Amino acid sequence: MNRSWCLPIVSDLAWHRMVSRRAGQNARLWLSALVDFIYPPLCLLCDEALVAGEQSVCRKCWTVLPSLYPAEQQAGELNPEFCFDFSIAAFDYQDSMQTLIHAVKYRGYRRLIPPLADELAQAAGDALRLWKANALVAVPLHPARRRERGYNQAELLAERIGVRLSLPVYSLLRRTRYTAPQAQRSRLERRENVAGAFSTKRAAVLAGKRLVLIDDVLTTGNTVDACARVLLESGASAVAVLTLARAR
Numbered sequence: 001m002n003r004s005w006c007l008p009i010v011s012d013l014a015w016h017r018m019v020s021r022r023a024g025q026n027a028r029l030w031l032s033a034l035v036d037f038i039y040p041p042l043c044l045l046c047d048e049a050l051v052a053g054e055q056s057v058c059r060k061c062w063t064v065l066p067s068l069y070p071a072e073q074q075a076g077e078l079n080p081e082f083c084f085d086f087s088i089a090a091f092d093y094q095d096s097m098q099t100l101i102h103a104v105k106y107r108g109y110r111r112l113i114p115p116l117a118d119e120l121a122q123a124a125g126d127a128l129r130l131w132k133a134n135a136l137v138a139v140p141l142h143p144a145r146r147r148e149r150g151y152n153q154a155e156l157l158a159e160r161i162g163v164r165l166s167l168p169v170y171s172l173l174r175r176t177r178y179t180a181p182q183a184q185r186s187r188l189e190r191r192e193n194v195a196g197a198f199s200t201k202r203a204a205v206l207a208g209k210r211l212v213l214i215d216d217v218l219t220t221g222n223t224v225d226a227c228a229r230v231l232l233e234s235g236a237s238a239v240a241v242l243t244l245a246r247a248r
């Protein structure tokens with residue numbers, strides 16, 4: 001075959017492939033723009049159409065989230081028997097926060113975690129520096145529940161907060177028992193429900209450390225208290241708690 005005849009054919013083919021790939025990408029972009037035009041993405045909280053730069057929640061709703069900043073932070077307000085030093089939450093667990101945390105946990109809205117985690121890092125940064133925190137530890141999900149959800153929201157929160165506050169995230173806890181949801185239980189039942197549900201994997205790593213437990217919501221405090229107890233019994237010197245929201 002004549003080379004000079006062949007080359008343009010080959011490059012023509014390559015060019016044609018490149019153009020059709022670009023055309024495919026462009027078509028997809030156009031299609032998604034068209035879908036957004038016909039069905040504009042709506043704010044999870046007020047149902048108004050989102051504008052460019054807004055994701056999941058509009059700016060107006062974001063600014064009126066029920067902030068608890070400057071943070072409330074005494075374990076004593078919860079239960080004097082709790083073994084963690086204090087707890088800080090960025091938000092009150094009211095309607096709008098319930099909607100957002102629900103969206104994160106049950107509707108796959110993991111993209112809400114970074115901006116929410118940033119608010120928590122902002123609310124708790126000074127207190128954690130003063131307290132001389134060494135590392136963050138996420139409250140674990142049972143492996144079966146983690147598989148079902150595809151991620152553990154507490155881990156994602158911890159990773160983002162770790163970046164923001166320059167703290168390492170230790171994967172130290174394991175949920176050994178599948179605990180039934182807490183919502184329908186009495187205070188005593190809730191406490192018994194989580195007692196013994198956690199264990200630690202790497203006791204040597206946590207000796208003498210001041211650890212910060214991270215979870216999405218603090219309700220009775222029994223879950224984080226059970227985790228804190230395991231960490232302290234395994235050698236941590238102190239435990240504090242950060243949650244996105246706190247039910248009151």
Ligand SMILES: [Zn+2]
Pocket residue numbers: 043044045046047048057058059060061062
């Ligand atoms: Zn809104």
